Amino acid sequence: MGLFGPSVSGMALATRTDRRPSLPRAVWDSTVGKKTVMAVSGLIMLLYLVAHMIGNLKIFFGPDDFNHYAHWLRTLGGPVMRWEWTLWVIRVVLVAAVVAHAVSAYQLSRRDLKARPSKYVHKKPRASYATRTMRWGGIILGLFIVWHILDLTTGTAHPGGFQHLHPYQNVIDTFSTWYGNVVYLTAVVALGLHVRHGFWSAAQTLGVGSAARDRALKTCANGLALLLTAGFVSVPVGVMTGVVS
Amino acid sequence: MKLTLRVWRQRHADAEGHMSTYEVDGISPDMSFLEMLDTLNEELILKGEEPVAFDHDCREGICGACSLVINGDAHGPERTTTCQLHMRSFADGDTIDVEPWRAAAFPVVKDLVVDRSAFDRIIQAGGYISVPTGSAPEAHATPVPKPDADSAFEHAECIGCGACVAACPNGSAMLFTSAKVNHLNVLPQGAPERETRVLDMVAQMDSEGFGGCTLTGECATACPKGIPLPSIAAMNKEWLRATRKVRR
Structure with missing residues (x-):
């Protein structure tokens, strides 16, 4: 910048004629924008998970309650929405959220790794465990979602005979196998860690974070993570201990 | 104080770098980290070796020129700039690793100097x-x-x-x-x-x-x-x- 540099270039900016890119382009092309995509898609999935976890707890009221709940989910929004219409809308939104979240994460991670090509010789343990495991945790969760759908939605990878609209028995089948429990519990722990850093991060990305709110946001993130983990873990534990049978 | 330093040496931007080990003796705990490096460089010059290149300017903690990663921490163990870090933050006989800022956007120019x-x-x-x-x-x-x-x-x-x-x-x-x-x-x-x-x-x-x-x-x-x-x-x-x- 020369003697008149700042003001001259400032004037040039005030009268600039080049067009700014469209809103989606501007968001997608910026690291800050892509993080916004991650934050919003993450919050959509989080909202779904809270509802999903609460719905799962109905299993403790017995097969009739739980199976009826599964039936009711398919009649949601009726009579405007026909059988399973609302469910399919939710599924489409969720798939869009998962894809947007994963693609943004992949592109940002690649960029991050390229931005730090040489490591320090003197290494120190950095950041919290939840923060350091975001990428691997995300991959574990992605793989889990595929298995979870094949296991309990389509029944393709279900141990024993999969019965459509009889989720009570299906859930017991899955959690009667050792691998079903191991895979599920691993994924739920990964989810808790992911939400712990993810929720707080989303708040920062969306500009809600501030020094005054930091404690409240961290408490909220930890509370959500704990609640989701405990709620989801309770189902396989219920089956293993015979409370659900 | 007697210290063992492991310092990143890199002849130029495109050269391969490596950690070189040096022994420095007679370091006062009241010296700043940069003065300790000055001492090392004086010895290297007397021995006819290439001194370690590092960035520094005001040495008052206000210019932002000094830029060393010391034992894995940017600016070392204290929350201050490298120039305001004193050797009393280390113990006699310590081994200290000194590296440049690491980032693709901050390429190494020479030794511990990066282009910011x-x-x-x-x-x-x-x-x-x-x-x-x-x-x-x-x-x-x-x-x-x-x-x-x-x-x-x-x-x-x-x-x-x-x-x-x-x-x-x-x-x-x-x-x-x-x-x-x-x-x-x-x-x-x-x-x-x-x-x-x-x-x-x-x-x-x-x-x-x-x-x-x-x-x-x-x-x-x-x-x-x-x-x-x-x-x-x-x-x-x-x-x-x-x-x-x-x-x-």
């Missing part, structure tokens, strides 16, 4: 205000609320040393850029360019090859001037606001 001109280009993209030059303005013509003045000053403390980038596992410049954006965006003097400033500075930051922010918080821990982590959230808020506003 990417920061200059981020500033050029929007780290200024447009004012008519000439006589000084009347001091009370533009009232600034005290909390805003305090916030602007807190962010203006950034000396642009790059410790945030060096500490970040993603080599991200978000803390630096947010300090510069927030410094001017909270003030009425910065209001005319409030939107273009944040959009242009973030775009420049991205184009320099810095990584994205994953909110590990390493930057704010390393910052010798205590730029707080929520500064990044404040810039994100400004960016989202500007992105919506310039298209209206």
